[in-house]
Amino acid sequence: MKYRLWLGDYDNDLHLSKDFFKSFLSCKNDNPVPSEAFEVAKKKISNYYEELRKVAIEVAEKEVEKELKREDRYVVMLLKALDELIESINILEEKYRDLVEIKNSGVVESLNRSINDLKKLRKEIEKEIEDIMLKIAPNLSEVAGVKLGARLIEKAGSLEKLATLPASTIQVIGAEKSLFKAISRMKKGKKARVPKHGIIFQHPFIRTLPKRKRGKMARFLASKIAIAARVDYFSGELKEDMIEEVRHRYERIARS
Amino acid sequence: MKELQDLKEISHNIYKAVYNNKEILLTKSSYPPYYGERKFDNLREWIPSRSKLSAVLLKGYNLKFRGDEKLLYLGAASGTTVSHISDILDKGIIYAVEYSAKPFSKFLELSKMRKNIIPIFADASKPENYSGIVEKVDFIYQDIAQKNQIDIFIKNSNFFLKENGEGIIMVKARSIDSTEDPEVVFNEVLKELRKRFKVLAFNTLEPFHSDHIFVHVKVLK
Numbered sequence: 001m002k003y004r005l006w007l008g009d010y011d012n013d014l015h016l017s018k019d020f021f022k023s024f025l026s027c028k029n030d031n032p033v034p035s036e037a038f039e040v041a042k043k044k045i046s047n048y049y050e051e052l053r054k055v056a057i058e059v060a061e062k063e064v065e066k067e068l069k070r071e072d073r074y075v076v077m078l079l080k081a082l083d084e085l086i087e088s089i090n091i092l093e094e095k096y097r098d099l100v101e102i103k104n105s106g107v108v109e110s111l112n113r114s115i116n117d118l119k120k121l122r123k124e125i126e127k128e129i130e131d132i133m134l135k136i137a138p139n140l141s142e143v144a145g146v147k148l149g150a151r152l153i154e155k156a157g158s159l160e161k162l163a164t165l166p167a168s169t170i171q172v173i174g175a176e177k178s179l180f181k182a183i184s185r186m187k188k189g190k191k192a193r194v195p196k197h198g199i200i201f202q203h204p205f206i207r208t209l210p211k212r213k214r215g216k217m218a219r220f221l222a223s224k225i226a227i228a229a230r231v232d233y234f235s236g237e238l239k240e241d242m243i244e245e246v247r248h249r250y251e252r253i254a255r256s
Numbered sequence: 257m258k259e260l261q262d263l264k265e266i267s268h269n270i271y272k273a274v275y276n277n278k279e280i281l282l283t284k285s286s287y288p289p290y291y292g293e294r295k296f297d298n299l300r301e302w303i304p305s306r307s308k309l310s311a312v313l314l315k316g317y318n319l320k321f322r323g324d325e326k327l328l329y330l331g332a333a334s335g336t337t338v339s340h341i342s343d344i345l346d347k348g349i350i351y352a353v354e355y356s357a358k359p360f361s362k363f364l365e366l367s368k369m370r371k372n373i374i375p376i377f378a379d380a381s382k383p384e385n386y387s388g389i390v391e392k393v394d395f396i397y398q399d400i401a402q403k404n405q406i407d408i409f410i411k412n413s414n415f416f417l418k419e420n421g422e423g424i425i426m427v428k429a430r431s432i433d434s435t436e437d438p439e440v441v442f443n444e445v446l447k448e449l450r451k452r453f454k455v456l457a458f459n460t461l462e463p464f465h466s467d468h469i470f471v472h473v474k475v476l477k
């Protein structure tokens with residue numbers, strides 16, 4: 001059996017690698033490495049832990065920097081791809097339904113299979129978005145939910161941008177379309193109501209309230225979302241009490 | 257400045273004392289404060305609302321450390337708890353895994369100061385990826401709010417835990433199942449763990465942290 005250690009390969013004897021940084025990044029083993037391997041390694045180089053720490057820190061610094069640069073762009077692009085995918089699935093399903101009515105040919109069956117594959121891909125992308133969101137925006141994911149949180153990042157453009165928006169803006173994110181409509185009606189001298197329903201109104205704590213109470217909850221939620229986005233952007237650490245506060249406020253408003 | 261009263265060492269480098277009529281926990285440390293905690297001479301306050309392990313100890317459950325253990329820490333975040341474990345295991349080694357870049361970059365600052373910390377930027381659900389870095393350990397400490405947190409613990413213990421090794425898992429009910437009654441989730445978790453480990457103790461972390469229990473386990477012989 002051969003095992004890959006951070007400082008080289010082990011097969012009853014240790015063959016030191018020429019480049020510890022490289023071997024550190026590729027020391028994957030499908031099975032647990034026997035403890036003798038590490039004991040041999042510790043004898044092979046004199047300052048084992050010192051060397052390991054040095055390599056670990058240097059590798060981590062590089063990896064983290066790479067990750068910080070790309071992580072929220074990745075979610076945003078995934079979400080855009082997901083939107084396109086969902087639209088394609090809907091269109092293709094419609095065409096498929098028309099086609100089977102006419103003739104259930106081999107090609108039509110292939111189309112059906114491909115649609116099912118696309119649906120699987122859709123689930124995969126959704127799962128990936130969820131995983132990444134929990135990692136890069138744990139507070140936003142808790143307070144807004146993963147889907148809504150990702151959508152807010154996408155609409156704002158990045159987590160950094162979302163973190164700089166005031167709560168009042170967050171409350172109407174996604175309402176732009178109806179906002180523009182309202183403005184153009186007003187310009188024509190017609191009556192129009194300024195929308196206060198951004199996408200945060202999809203949140204279960206707002207949706208499940210009677211209409212007259214929603215505005216109040218939306219204001220509170222928007223302020224918490226603003227804080228969550230800031231904490232995520234600046235420290236990325238989960239504050240466990242934030243969601244409790246939101247839940248309590250929801251229960252109080254629901255009862256009032 | 258007020259003095260610490262009734263200072264006593266409850267485990268290697270871990271102290272309890274009374275300050276302002278309140279019981280507090282501290283670790284012996286030659287390092288400066290790391291997350292806004294107070295420092296009394298060579299003792300660093302260990303704040304229970306910031307660290308679940310401090311909550312466990314302040315609630316009266318003691319863990320005996322020798323100080324030379326090897327420990328694998330899953331979910332290091334920015335290193336609040338790791339900083340204290342680093343004080344405690346002054347002759348040991350801590351392998352600390354975290355997969356989120358932002359808290360990890362702060363944690364790297366701590367790692368650079370402390371000679372007994374090996375920082376690993378990796379996903380704890382894939383122990384195979386760091387199997388060539390982490391040796392066999394005496395203790396696994398896990399604090400990750402994930403749906404499959406118990407699976408993750410078992411996988412890691414298969415890879416890294418010594419035959420007589422122990423572990424502590426901070427279990428968060430809501431991240432395993434947000435709709436089920438926490439009590440039901442906790443019972444399910446204990447059942448799952450008992451298949452593989454001897455459960456030495458478990459308890460809530462009230463009043464310091466809600467919706468959590470800690471479970472202390474030992475490998476079955």
Ligand SMILES: C[S@@+](CC[C@H](N)C(=O)[O-])C[C@H]1O[C@@H](n2cnc3c(N)ncnc32)[C@H](O)[C@@H]1O
Binds near residue numbers: 308336355356378399
């Ligand atoms: C509650 S925090 C830990 C706080 C820390 N233990 C302390 O007391 O200072 C949970 C951490 O686990 C991390 N985490 C969650 N899933 C993980 C995984 N699969 N691999 C590595 N880290 C993970 C999160 O990024 C987060 O930083």
